[in-house]
Amino acid sequence: MKVVFLSVLLEMVCAAQEVEAQPSVAELSGQWRTVYIVSINLEKLKSNGPFRVYLKKPLSDDELGTVDFYLYARCKGNWEYKHIMGVKQDDGIFAVDYEGENAFEVVHVSKTILVAHNINVDKHGQQTVLIGSFVKVNIEEEGLQKFKQLRQEKGIEEENVVNFIETDD
Amino acid sequence: MKVVFLSVLLEMVCAAQEVEAQPSVAELSGQWRTVYIVSINLEKLKSNGPFRVYLKKPLSDDELGTVDFYLYARCKGNWEYKHIMGVKQDDGIFAVDYEGENAFEVVHVSKTILVAHNINVDKHGQQTVLIGSFVKVNIEEEGLQKFKQLRQEKGIEEENVVNFIETDD
Numbered sequence: 001m002k003v004v005f006l007s008v009l010l011e012m013v014c015a016a017q018e019v020e021a022q023p024s025v026a027e028l029s030g031q032w033r034t035v036y037i038v039s040i041n042l043e044k045l046k047s048n049g050p051f052r053v054y055l056k057k058p059l060s061d062d063e064l065g066t067v068d069f070y071l072y073a074r075c076k077g078n079w080e081y082k083h084i085m086g087v088k089q090d091d092g093i094f095a096v097d098y099e100g101e102n103a104f105e106v107v108h109v110s111k112t113i114l115v116a117h118n119i120n121v122d123k124h125g126q127q128t129v130l131i132g133s134f135v136k137v138n139i140e141e142e143g144l145q146k147f148k149q150l151r152q153e154k155g156i157e158e159e160n161v162v163n164f165i166e167t168d169d
Numbered sequence: 170m171k172v173v174f175l176s177v178l179l180e181m182v183c184a185a186q187e188v189e190a191q192p193s194v195a196e197l198s199g200q201w202r203t204v205y206i207v208s209i210n211l212e213k214l215k216s217n218g219p220f221r222v223y224l225k226k227p228l229s230d231d232e233l234g235t236v237d238f239y240l241y242a243r244c245k246g247n248w249e250y251k252h253i254m255g256v257k258q259d260d261g262i263f264a265v266d267y268e269g270e271n272a273f274e275v276v277h278v279s280k281t282i283l284v285a286h287n288i289n290v291d292k293h294g295q296q297t298v299l300i301g302s303f304v305k306v307n308i309e310e311e312g313l314q315k316f317k318q319l320r321q322e323k324g325i326e327e328e329n330v331v332n333f334i335e336t337d338d
Binding site for chain 1: 204205206208209211276277279283286307308309311313315319324329331333
């Protein structure tokens, strides 16, 4: 009896170890850039496709369970800066209203890379699976110090610094 | 006499240690993004200014001593993708023909950050000092593997991957 119990316990422990810890949504916040998106349905990814999306900065709120995506997407041939909101469901997947309904899941997130899985159902009821990878813009402290030092050496005030990552238009 | 000679030698060694090794131009190649640019002359950096430049990828050639800059800049209100070439001079500074003449110097370059100094002399003879910092888009192998694994699990062919960093338009 004891042996059976221990064996079951051991299986449970092993199974738990195999499941990757759920990524912290808080890590999502920051400046991210789209690297790759893949789908069987390339119509959604072509130049004017709705998922030709250049991510800028998602902002996540762990308490509210929301993610605000800020991104560029094409709309009738022109680039548009869009704000799209995702709401976390009980299963950890975000419900996102964009080009139909989406179930957006963070598969892997670290300080530098984000891998996400999305199922879109468009207004015609067509289902499309998309997988995206995104890279975080990390600015190394040592380099920032060199920049600051050089600016001071040249006698230029801090207020004259233009931030291109935040104002990226 | 010996003491004086040793003291001079010691001073020379110390001075040599203070000088930072010249950055390798080969490290310049890759996908970079503009983070900050600073100048006393903000006219050059305002929304339609010639140095409101979003760097994409410089390609350097150590043997030829050239750097090819690919970047976006505004031209009469529209974004233009530009190719600008720099030629290395004997002093290690690049001569670049863009909005007048430029002396472009790499001050610091690592695997993640680039700090550069530029002196522009425009067609009216006005001199402007600019300092820029740029961040490299590094894609972590672990994250790439997760993306690949997920793509394979979903049965999507590699040829369906859209590279957003390379086709960033």
